[in-house]
Amino acid sequence: GQNIDQPTEMTATEGAIVQINCTYQTSGFNGLFWYQQHAGEAPTFLSYNVLDGLEEKGRFSSFLSRSKGYSYLLLKELQMKDSASYLCAALDSNYQLIWGAGTKLIIKP
């Protein structure tokens, strides 16, 4: 079966760094997405990885290892507004997105 695993909840301190991990098992693979979703709002696109390695975009970076079925989202210089759920989603061979349940990130002052 197809499956995405990510932690349910994480807590971090303002100004610190946090890494949110995601492992996936899909029928075929065409890329890995990270989305941010604030409470009561729709998800917003953060990153897309299809090749192994690290993609850096400002304070956010995303890493992919296809051989390990593993990705992480790295958030630096955390701000209070980063408190949100972070959704990992893998694109399978049919180009359907398989969604993780999301990781709720709580930022403390």
Place this chain on the structure above:
Amino acid sequence: GAVVSQHPSWVICKSGTSVKIECRSLDFQATTMFWYRQFPKQSLMLMATSNEGSKATYEQGVEKDKFLINHASLTLSTLTVTSAHPEDSSFYICSARSETSGTTDTQYFGPGTRLTVL
């Protein structure tokens, strides 16, 4: 670029009535649009995939006669919840797949519609 709008943002209706939700891609053509439902504190649940000019593909367990989807143009898809009941109260989110952006198959989401059925 890649902006998706959704209307209305929220709606309250009586049980038994029908509600139509519109999803528009404002600055790109979307051959494929997706409809999701999200209950509080739960992940997104894909309801159906909508392709312009053809019938929508519904996920298992989603009643196609209750959730009518029409993808009439490359920029508009509508979801009609027919004979809505309180258990249909949820956050409905559409997304559109942009095939012209630099990122293949990225889905861009509308702001969502919060439906409350009394």
